[in-house]
Amino acid sequence: MTVQDVLDLIRDKGIKMVDFRIVDVPGRQHHVTVPATHVDEETLRRGLPFDGSSIQGFRGIEESDMVMRPDLDTAFVDPFTKVPTLNLMCDVYEPSGIRYDRDPRFIAQKAEAYLERTGVADRAYFGPELEFFVFDDVRFDTGQNGAFYAVDSEEGIWNSGKSGEANLGYKIRNKSGYFPVAPSDTQQDLRSEIVLALEEAGLPVERHHHEVATAGQAEINFRFDTLTKTADHVLLYKYIVRNVARKYGKVATFMPKPLFGDNGSGMHVHQSLFRGEVPLFYQEGAYASLSETALQYIAGILYHAPAILAFSNASTNSYKRLVPGFEAPVNLVFSQGNRSAAIRVPVAGVTPKAARIEFRTPDSTSNPYLAFAAMLMAGLDGIQKRMDPKALGYGPLDKNIYELSPAEKEGIRSVPGSYSEALAALEADHEFLLAGDVFSEDFIHNWIELKKTSEVEQVAIRPHPYEFYLYFDL
Template sequence: MSVENVLKTIKDNAIEWVDFRFVDLSGRAHHISLPAREVDEETFVNGVAFDGSSIAGFRGIEESDMVMMPDPDATFIDPFTAHPTLNIMCNIYTPDGERYERDPRSIAAKAEEYLQASGVGTAAFFAPESEFFIFDDVRYESSMNSSSFYVDSEEAAWNTNRKEEGGNLGFKIKVKGGYVPVAPVDTQQDIRSEMCRLLEEVGLRVERHHHEVATAGQAEINFRFDTLKKTADNLLVYKYIVHNTARQYGKVATFMPKPLFGDNGSGMHVHQSIFDGDTPLFYEKGEYANLSEMALHYIGGILYHAPALLALTNPSTNSFKRLVPGYEAPVNLVFSKGNRSAAIRIPVAAVTPKGCRIEFRTPDSTANPYLAFSAMLLAGLDGIKRKINPVELGYGPMDKNIYELTDEQKAEIRSVPGTLDEALDALKADHEFLLAGDVFTKDFIDNYIELKRSEAKAVSIRIHPHEYSLYFDC
């Protein structure tokens, strides 16, 4: 969309406020709203100023002035505001007009530019399957003398004896028993359908929605693939719609990877492929899973760099509560066709040449999508450049249920890091592939590791309630 068309949209829809948004290192969006009358062509030239020192991981107070530069191709009319509001995603620049090297969205743009300059292909396409929970109630506390969390859902297995319903209505979802049941077991058809309606209204093409495996309201909505940066934009819109629709229904949605102990967590399975114009480059009929040699090398790059990648694709301490065997968690660094126990699955059902892709199942939605998608692309391109063969390195193919292998067989399969600190150690040791084309910088990596180390430390030094069960009577 041109600037002229954006201004026309403001006029035609009687927009009162224009909301300028940017994303921080964690992937959370921030915004500043201007009266629509104050927005004109110069706004798209001069941008909107903000205080970078108030955003974790950005700038110190002595150099805090920063500028949001609106992207006219990333707009939508907000479906939740009482006053008509147009939302515009922005890139971040320094006051002297330089693209800010720590801006996640600019990193995604540089990743796309690097792909095109590499000669490998013209575009990388991404499609995340971002799972979430819809709860009725959430409460948590972490203080000097108290630490707790509590969530509840009318669907939850633990509520078979709840009396607050005025006569328990039954049909609760069993632990690991929530995959695509019909009503009345699935109570959230309408709320998911409303989320989808709003996603379509703001421009995303929804492909399907359904209840997911876990009890207590786990859900998934899939939207159509797009190019790297556009898909990251869409994922932020997706989370915004999901969070606010749940709130309108008097519920709360979370993309936290492991909000419940003892049941499946929420992942973000990322489908990806590379095209040269209209030609798919990952397809070769007759080969394993109809994968081209380029696709195999791309897989090799992701699996080889996976320990470091996880610092960006699974960047929370909670991420590693999900990444444990037995809950469909893709902890095994192998690839396989149609096998959901592998870190990389090759979809084979109803796949056309243009639909041939890989699915990296390890990531979750605590990831900043601009950083995570860019890092995956760079790892894959490094695999293509260095011709990393995943078969020769022992990364598969593994066409078995890995969870059913013997301990001796499992010991031969490399696994993901066990903690955020381990993933950060791996990133510190293995990040040269991210520096290709100056997509990421050494400054960004060092700053990111420092920021995430502080999160890991904040969790590690706090007393866990279960420690009282284990040790109070010592």
């Protein structure tokens, strides 16, 4: 969109407020709102000043002046505000006018530019599948002398014996929530309303359904796009999901493992490369119709997976999902149509343009700009170094890996067992991210320290409720 297109949209839609948004380093959005009467051509071109020291992972107070400039192609009318409001995603700049190196959106854009410079391809497509829970109630607290959390859902199997009000049954059993119809599935209308809001905001949706877990686990799939645009769409998706759930008096969470004893929520990421209109991942008659380029890309992701997970599974809670027994993709191998492998190659209805790989390990605690950029850089490293996934021991392995014996599993690498391990892997293996100045040493060091000090160490030093069960009487 041009500046005039946005000004026309403000006039035609009767917009009263314009919301300017940025994303911080961990992946949360922040916004400032300006009356539409004060938004003119200069505002849309030059942007707005803001305090970078108040944004997590950005600047200290001694150098806090920064500027956000809107990407006009991201404009959409907010469906949740009473006052007509236009939302715009922004890029972050230094006061001097140069891009800010720690802006996650800039890193995603640099990854796309680097892809073109390599000559390998000119477009990378990403199609994430975000899973989430919609609960009826959530409570949590932590203090000096106590800590707890509790979530509830009318669908939760733990409510099958609930009394005090009419209990109409049809609770969803653990691991039995895939595709049930009403009345077991209580959230059909909620998900449909999310779909309508997404499409109204310009994001095409392919399907929605209840997911495997009890208690309102859901998935809504939107159409793939290029790297930065898809990361923009992930933030838009999460914003709309959360606010439609709130409208229904419920709460949505993308936390990977909010429930013990049932499947967690992932963000499976489909990926492919194109040069012009030519798909680069397809080869007729080959294993899973994969080209040599696709195999090398797979090898790059699996080789660098422990480091990638520092961005793609960016929470201590992520590694409570990545445990055997809950369809968790913990095995660093690839396979066609096999959901027990970290990389699945979809084979149903494959055409040259639909040929792709699916990295199943990531989850939605990631900052999508950083996670997608890290995946692309790893894949490109595999292509440039002509890595062979077979020679490296990454498969293909066309078996249910969960049912292999310990002897059969020997030699299969697994994902890190904790976020501390993933951050250590990133510290040891990040040269591939520095290519083309996509990531910087400063950014990676800042990320590791931020995550260690504000998350990993804070979780580690607090007593856990289960520790009382294990140790209180010793």
